[in-house]
Amino acid sequence: MPPGSQGLDVGCGMGLYALWLASVVGPRGRVVAIDPSSERIAESGATLENTPESKWITLREGSGVTLDEPDQHFDWVWCSDVLHHIDEAVRAVAEFKRVTRPGGTIYIKESQVLPALLLPGHLDLERQLQRADVEFQKREAGVRSFQERRQRTYETLLEAGLSDIRVETRIVQRQAPLDEVAKRYIQKAIFDRTWGPRIREWLSDAEWEERCAICEAESPHAILRRRDYYCLYPVTLFSARV
Ligand SMILES: C[S@@+](CC[C@H](N)C(=O)[O-])C[C@H]1O[C@@H](n2cnc3c(N)ncnc32)[C@H](O)[C@@H]1O
Numbered sequence: 001m002p003p004g005s006q007g008l009d010v011g012c013g014m015g016l017y018a019l020w021l022a023s024v025v026g027p028r029g030r031v032v033a034i035d036p037s038s039e040r041i042a043e044s045g046a047t048l049e050n051t052p053e054s055k056w057i058t059l060r061e062g063s064g065v066t067l068d069e070p071d072q073h074f075d076w077v078w079c080s081d082v083l084h085h086i087d088e089a090v091r092a093v094a095e096f097k098r099v100t101r102p103g104g105t106i107y108i109k110e111s112q113v114l115p116a117l118l119l120p121g122h123l124d125l126e127r128q129l130q131r132a133d134v135e136f137q138k139r140e141a142g143v144r145s146f147q148e149r150r151q152r153t154y155e156t157l158l159e160a161g162l163s164d165i166r167v168e169t170r171i172v173q174r175q176a177p178l179d180e181v182a183k184r185y186i187q188k189a190i191f192d193r194t195w196g197p198r199i200r201e202w203l204s205d206a207e208w209e210e211r212c213a214i215c216e217a218e219s220p221h222a223i224l225r226r227r228d229y230y231c232l233y234p235v236t237l238f239s240a241r242v
Contacts, residue, residue, distance in 0.1 A: 004028040005075040008099065010064040010092075011035055011082030015044030021078060022053035032069070034062035064092040072101040080109040083156065084149035087142070093160035100242040106162065110150040113236040114169070118190060119223060120230060125210050129195045132202035153238050164241040175230040183224055186231065191215040191224075 001007060003026045009018045012033035022031045031053075035041050041061055048054040062068060064079065065088050077096040086092045096106045119126040137145035144152075157165050174182045195215060200208060213221045223229055 001025050001029075001076055001078075006030040006073075007032070007076040007078060008067070008069070008074050008096075009033040010077060010079040010096065011085070012044050012059070013040050013081075015047035015059070017078060017080050018044060018057055018059070019048060019051060019053055022057045025056070027052075027056055029056060031057045032074075033057055033059050034064070034067075036061060036063045064095065067095045067099050069099045071098055073099045075101060075104045077104075077106045078109075079107065081111055083108050083153060084110065084141075084146045089149070089156045090159045093156055093162070097160055097162060097240075097242055102242055104242050106157075106240045106242065108153055108157070108238040108240075109235065110153055110238070111233070111235050112147070113150050113153070114234045115147075116234060117232040118186060119214060122210075122214060122223075125207065125214065128203060128207050129199065129211060132199035133194055135202045136199050150236075153236075157238060157240050162240040162242070166239050167236060168239070169234050169236045172233040172235060173230065174233075176227050178224065178229070187217055187224060191217075 001021060001024045003024070005025050006029055007021060007025065009021060009031055012018045012035045015033060018031055018033035022029070025031060033044060035044070038061055041059055044059050048057060048059070064082065064086060077100055079092075079096065083089050083092065093106070093108075100106055115126075115130050117126070119129075134145045134147050137147060140146075141149065154165060154167060178186070192215075195211060203211065213219050214223045216222060217224070
C-alpha cells in the first residue's frame with residue numbers, strides 16, 4: 001500500500017490490521033474500516049484509541065456484500081480472514097472490484113489454506129482433529145466448510161470478474177520457548193476452542209483422550225510445554241489487480 005493511498009479494510013474485527021494499514025499509508029492516506037458487528041467496531045475503537053493513526057481511519061458498521069462507497073473510490077481493498085465467512089463471496093468481491101479504481105489492488109488474506117502443523121510428531125491425531133473441525137465447520141457454514149471456502153478463493157476472484165491474480169503463501173513459524181502471545185493464541189484459540197468440546201462428537205473416545213493429554217494446558221504431557229515444540233502456520237495472500 002503506497003504512502004498517501006486510500007483503502008478499505010473489510011471485516012476489520014478488532015482493528016489491528018486497520019491500524020497497521022494506516023501506519024503504512026501515513027497521515028496523507030486514509031483507511032475506512034468496516035465490520036457488520038457493532039461489538040467488533042467497538043473493539044476496533046478501543047484498539048485505535050489514542051493512536052495517531054486513528055486520525056486517518058474511519059470506522060463504521062457495514063457489510064462487504066453491499067458497500068456504500070461510489071465506484072472506483074479506493075486505491076486498494078484489504079480483506080483478512082473474512083471472505084470464507086461470507087455466503088455471497090462472489091457478490092462481495094464484485095463489490096470490492098466496483099469500489100476499487102482501475103490499476104488498484106484487492107487483497108484477500110486467508111490463513112490455513114494449507115492446514116497448519118501444530119502437533120509435530122502426532123500426525124494421525126492432528127489429521128483427525130482437522131477432519132473433525134472440517135465436519136464442525138461444514139455444519140456451521142452449510143455445504144462447504146470454511147476450509148473448503150478458503151481454498152476456493154481463487155475461483156471466487158475469477159467468478160467476480162478479476163483476472164490478474166497472484167497467490168503468495170508465507171509460513172509463520174514459532175519454536176520453544178514460545179512467547180506469551182503465541183502460547184496464548186495456540187492454547188486458547190486453537191487447542192481450547194477450535195479443537196475443544198465442539199468437535200468431540202466427531203472423535204472416538206481414544207482420539208479424544210489423546211487430544212486431552214496433548215492439548216490440555218494442565219496435562220503433564222501438554223505439547224506446548226515441550227522444549228522441542230515448534231509449529232508452522234501458513235498465511236496466503238490472493239491479490240488481484242483491477
Ligand atoms: C476472523 S475475523 C477477522 C478480523 C480481521 N480482519 C483480522 O484479520 O484480524 C472475521 C471478521 O469478519 C467479519 N464479517 C463477517 N461477515 C462479514 C461481512 N459480510 N462483511 C464484512 N465483514 C464480515 C466478522 O464480524 C469478523 O469481525
